Amino acid sequence: MENKKLMDYHRFLDEAGDTTFYGKGKKNIIGENGVSFVFILGMVKVIDPLDKVRDKIVALQTKITNDKFYHVPSVLKKINKSGYYLHATDDIPEVRKEMFDLIKTINCNFEAVVGRKSIERYETKHKGKEEYFYADLLSHLLKSKLSKHDKLVIHISERGKSTKNHNLELAFLMAKQRFAKINENKNTKTEVVFNVNYPTKDPLLNLADYFCWTIQRVFERGEIRYYNFIKEQVKLVIDLYDAEKYENCKNYYNNNDNPLSSENKISPLKH
Structure with missing residues (x-):
């Protein structure tokens, strides 16, 4: 019973993409020189016992550390x-294949919010600050989680100003406001605790990283083979700022009646 409670109350959150908007001279460089079109926040819920899943991931990391087959310069570094x-x-690629095979053995599900990068939105809605951009996305991840549990522990991969306590509390406040708007001004009963950590310290953040990267490949490259491989575990992806699909929530993607496809690739004209 204790393990069941532990798994219910914990989420593991990471990101993909970047929050870069400008180059030198405040030039718009979205989509240029390796700068992403989108920034993604994703959250994993692990249904298997947490320590057992951590042990699985650590075992794979140990295998890669000890097996000379994987010892290319980047790994050795x-x-x-x-x-x-x-x-x-x-x-x-060989390591990725091992990790994706491992993911298939884990009982877990994943949700993500995709933020298309727009200079106009960044300067107005987010006041030209990456931490506000981050908080806005995080609030949308949290808003549907505020009625099921008395407490929720969010383990977050550290990201500078964006994961400072005051910014996470801002995201929580925004989530509560959005929850109240959706639920006829009902108050949330859920206490949210943020645990900022490093991917080197908690292997379950590495699990979240792989899911986020998978979704990023769809939106940046139209590449869906990784997504298709673990699609059953991707519960929800919200393309948050895709206004063209707001009607009937067509910007909400799931693995049943509205899965992601190569058509979700962001074109330079649409960001």
Whole structure:
């Protein structure tokens, strides 16, 4: 019973993409020079016992550390610097395949909010501050979680100003306001506790990282093979600022009647 409660109350959150909008001379560089079109926040709920899943991920990381087959320069650099941890952007294809196979063995589900990057929205709605952009996305992830539990512990991968306590509390306040708007001004009963951590410290953040990276590949490249492989575990993806699809919530994607496809790739004309 205690394990069941523990798993119900905990979520693991990471990101993909970047919050870069400008280059030199305040030039718009969205989509240029490796700058992403979108920023993504994603949250994993693990239904299996948490320690068992951590042990699985640690075992894979240990295997990669000890097996010379994986010892390309980038892997060796990480091993020598901080100790090896899984990170989809940096991992070589063979490692990614191992991690995706592992994900399929874990009883978990994933939700994400995708924020299309727009200079106009960034300067008005988010006051030109990346932490406000982050808080806005986070509030949309939290708003549907505020009625089921007395307490929710959100384990978050550290990200500078965006994950400072005051900004996380701002996101929580925004989430409560959105919850009240949706639920006829009912008050939320859920206490939210934020636990900011590093991917090197909690392997379950590495799990969230892989899911986020998977969704990023769809929106940045129209690449869906990774998504299709773990689609059953992707419960919800909200393309938050896709105003063209607001009617009938067509910007809400699930793995049943409205899955993601290569058509979700962001074109330079639409951001």
